[in-house]
Amino acid sequence: MAEQVSSLLRRSAGHLEDEVPDSYHLVLEALGPLVVEVDVDGELFSLRGGRRLEVADGAAAVAGARIATSRTAILDLLDARVGLDEAVQAGTVGVRGSVDDVLRAHDTLLAYVHAAVRAPSQPALLAALRTGAP
Amino acid sequence: MTAVLARSDFLRAPLLATAKPDGFKEWYHFVVHRPGSRILINFSLTSEVSHAGSSRLTPRVIVIAHDQRWTGAIERFDESDLDVSAGLGVLTVGGNQMTVRPDGYRVVIDVPGQDIRGELDLTSVSRPFAVNNQPVGDGRVSWLFVPRLRADGWLRIGRQEMRFEGNVAYHDHNWGRFRWGDDFGWTWGTILPSGPEMPWSLVFQQMTDRRRLRCLYQALWVWRYDEPAAIFPPAAVQTRFRGMLGRAADCTLPPPMRLILDGEASDIPERMEVAATWAGDVLHAEFRPQSYARLAQPSEVRLDRSVVLCETNGTARVSGSINGEGIDFVGAGVFELLYG
Numbered sequence: 001m002a003e004q005v006s007s008l009l010r011r012s013a014g015h016l017e018d019e020v021p022d023s024y025h026l027v028l029e030a031l032g033p034l035v036v037e038v039d040v041d042g043e044l045f046s047l048r049g050g051r052r053l054e055v056a057d058g059a060a061a062v063a064g065a066r067i068a069t070s071r072t073a074i075l076d077l078l079d080a081r082v083g084l085d086e087a088v089q090a091g092t093v094g095v096r097g098s099v100d101d102v103l104r105a106h107d108t109l110l111a112y113v114h115a116a117v118r119a120p121s122q123p124a125l126l127a128a129l130r131t132g133a134p
Numbered sequence: 135m136t137a138v139l140a141r142s143d144f145l146r147a148p149l150l151a152t153a154k155p156d157g158f159k160e161w162y163h164f165v166v167h168r169p170g171s172r173i174l175i176n177f178s179l180t181s182e183v184s185h186a187g188s189s190r191l192t193p194r195v196i197v198i199a200h201d202q203r204w205t206g207a208i209e210r211f212d213e214s215d216l217d218v219s220a221g222l223g224v225l226t227v228g229g230n231q232m233t234v235r236p237d238g239y240r241v242v243i244d245v246p247g248q249d250i251r252g253e254l255d256l257t258s259v260s261r262p263f264a265v266n267n268q269p270v271g272d273g274r275v276s277w278l279f280v281p282r283l284r285a286d287g288w289l290r291i292g293r294q295e296m297r298f299e300g301n302v303a304y305h306d307h308n309w310g311r312f313r314w315g316d317d318f319g320w321t322w323g324t325i326l327p328s329g330p331e332m333p334w335s336l337v338f339q340q341m342t343d344r345r346r347l348r349c350l351y352q353a354l355w356v357w358r359y360d361e362p363a364a365i366f367p368p369a370a371v372q373t374r375f376r377g378m379l380g381r382a383a384d385c386t387l388p389p390p391m392r393l394i395l396d397g398e399a400s401d402i403p404e405r406m407e408v409a410a411t412w413a414g415d416v417l418h419a420e421f422r423p424q425s426y427a428r429l430a431q432p433s434e435v436r437l438d439r440s441v442v443l444c445e446t447n448g449t450a451r452v453s454g455s456i457n458g459e460g461i462d463f464v465g466a467g468v469f470e471l472l473y474g
Contacts, residue, residue, distance in 0.1 A: 021185055023437050080389035083396050111438065113393045118432050120192070123210065126390075127247075 002132025005038075005071060006045035006055050008125055013053040015121040016112075023115035028053065030111040034104045037063035041070045065097035065105040071133050078126060139262055143234050143278055144222035146309040147179045147191060155181040155189035157273055157311040157434075162225070162232055164241060164256060166285045166303040167326055167466045171296055172447055173199040173289055174206075174468070175241055175254070177225055177232045179216070191216060193227040196387070196429065197243055197250050199291055200447045204384035204427035206291060207248035238283055239305065252289030256303050259284055260335060260360045268341065268351060270320075273312025280305040281335035281357040282326060302326045304337070304468075314441040315433030315474055317344045321373075321406075323469035325419060325450040332463050333359045336419060336452065338408055340373060344474035349373075354410045356417060356456055363456045370412035377404030383428045383444070391430035394440060401473055402426050402446055410454075417454035421467045424448045433474075444471045 016024040031049035037060040038045055046060035047053065073092035076082045087093040095102055116122045151158040161178035176196040183189050193216045198206030209228075217226040223234040229244030243252040260282040267274045285303040289296050304324040312318075318341060325336040340352040352373065354366040379402040386392040406421040423446040433439035450467035454460075 019185060026437055077393060078390045080386050080392035084393055085396065110394055113390055114432065114438055114440075117388065117391060117430075118437075120210070120212075 003128055004043055005040040005074070005129070005132075006043060006057055008129055009045075009047070010055040012116065012122065012125050013055065015125070016115045016119055017052065019119040019121060020115050023111070023118055024053075027108060027111040027115055030104070030108040032104060034064045034101055034108070035060050035062060036105050036108070037066045039066070039068040040074070063097075064101035065095065067105070068094040068096075071129065075130060075133055078129075139238070139258055139280075140223070140234065140236055142262060142264060143307050145218050145225055147181075148218050148222060150309065150311075151179070151181050151189075151191055154311070155191075156183070157181065157313055158309075159275075159312065160309040161307070162239075163306050163308070164239070164254070164303060165305075165324055165468050166254065166256075166298060166301060167328075167468075168296060168298055168301045169328060171199065171201040172466065172468060173197070173296065174445060175243065177227060177230065179225075195227055195230045195243070195245060197245065197248075197252075197289070197291070198385075198387070198427050198429075198445065199289065199294070199296065200384075200425065200427075201294060201296070203425060204445070204447075205294075206385070206387065206427070207245060207250060208387045208429065209245045209248060238280075241287075243289065249292050250290065252287065254285055254287035254289065254298065256283040256285050256305065258282075258305075259330075260357050261362065263355060263362065265339075267310075269318075270310070270312040270341070271316025271318045273310060273316065275308055275310030275312055277306055277308040279307075279337055279355075281324070281337050281355065284330065300330060302328075302330060302466075304335075313434040314431045315435035315439055317474070318342070318350075318472075319344050319346045319474050320472045321469060322472075323406075323408075323421060323467055325421065325452060325465050325467045327463050327465040332465070334363075334452065334456075334461055334463065336417075336450075338419070338469075340371075346473075354408060354417065354419075356415075358456065358459075364410075364412065364415045364417070366410035366412045366415070366417070370410050372409045374407040374409075375403035375405070376407070378402065379404050379423050379426070379446075381425065384425050386428045386430060388430065391428075391440065395428060395430060395442060400426075401442075402444055402471065406469065414458075415454070415456045417452070417456065417461065419450055419452045421450040421469055422448045423469065442473045444473070445469075446471070
């Protein structure tokens with residue numbers, strides 16, 4: 001059985017904290033007090049900051065931004081088959097929230113990518129994400 | 135010529151990165167042209183410092199090819215996948231290997247995760263040239279290039295296979311200590327005629343500041359058969375970059391970097407002109423890019439920035455006169471533009 005996306009994200013964040021702590025803190029700074037709820041093929045979890053990045057299973061009681069997508073759409077983005085703007089326009093990535101919160105979520109995504117490309121552990125996690133794709 | 139290669143193109147990392155690892159980088163770069171297509175192969179070693187303070191050499195293999203469009207991969211390996219021979223002439227990275235031979239290079243590519251394989255024999259047909267300790271930001275880089283080699287072999291990316299038989303190629307080897315994202319940019323190019331019968335080979339380099347507003351160094355090297363025919367120093371070279379190429383990059387590598395480098399706008403000029411006059415020699419080269427790939431490198435200066443190397447292919451028209459001999463040919467060019 002494929003590892004859940006929430007579990008992969010939890011492991012990814014843990015590796016970033018260990019391997020690239022300065023970049024990890026930039027992710028926390030970008031996220032600030034925002035809670036992002038994520039729905040990947042019906043798997044519901046949320047991401048929040050503070051002292052550490054926390055990935056919690058289930059729906060968030062209060063979320064500033066909500067993202068609905070699929071494992072396939074995430075891989076299409078990470079493999080550069082589509083751009084983020086194209087994915088949003090095509091509806092394969094749905095984003096809801098106030099403009100400020102959506103912008104904050106986007107800034108957090110960019111900070112996360114900057115951190116992930118500096119961390120040696122991330123390609124293996126990407127391979128694990130791939131194993132669960134339909 | 136062979137003795138020069140064997141003496142000069144050995145791996146520096148085991149000596150220099152061990153003595154002082156901070157900021158050390160080294161890479162072997164090959165460009166192979168075939169009518170209608172070209173490939174770039176790059177073996178690199180980068181000294182990286184872990185959070186705990188220990189340094190390691192991170193090997194990477196880059197293979198990109200242009201047929202209808204650029205495609206390929208950047209594969210990062212673990213230090214345990216790296217091996218350097220005692221003679222410093224064989225670099226092994228996983229299943230990939232680059233061997234410096236008396237008459238050139240043998241390159242074996244095996245990146246199974248990306249379905250990329252190949253074997254190439256690159257035989258030097260021109261004398262190498264070395265440029266030492268060029269400033270790059272606060273650091274320095276040295277490089278050695280072989281303007282022309284003969285390429286034989288094959289490369290397969292996915293279902294696409296390219297075969298090479300007596301095609302022209304270019305090689306450079308770079309090493310030094312500097313930081314990606316420091317205050318520098320560069321434009322570098324190789325122009326080779328489409329066939330081996332034409333004797334001329336050109337190499338161009340321009341070093342600038344990060345914003346590409348100030349030229350710090352530039353030169354144009356012209357080889358005739360295996361010998362240097364003209365070396366145009368900085369004051370003898372003029373460049374003019376016109377317009378912007380009206381198309382997006384064919385690919386961005388590593389692919390997740392497209393999330394950061396989004397957008398369709400191009401930084402690539404529509405036309406690049408290099409004119410040089412020195413000691414009675416005159417040369418004009420006009421390179422017209424057709425498409426490009428973006429290779430992204432995390433900045434070592436800012437955690438929220440990237441350095442982008444744009445690899446462009448296109449045609450180049452070269453005309454002029456060297457030592458009284460006229461030059462007029464249309465060849466293939468690959469230019470690399472670094473944006474910090």
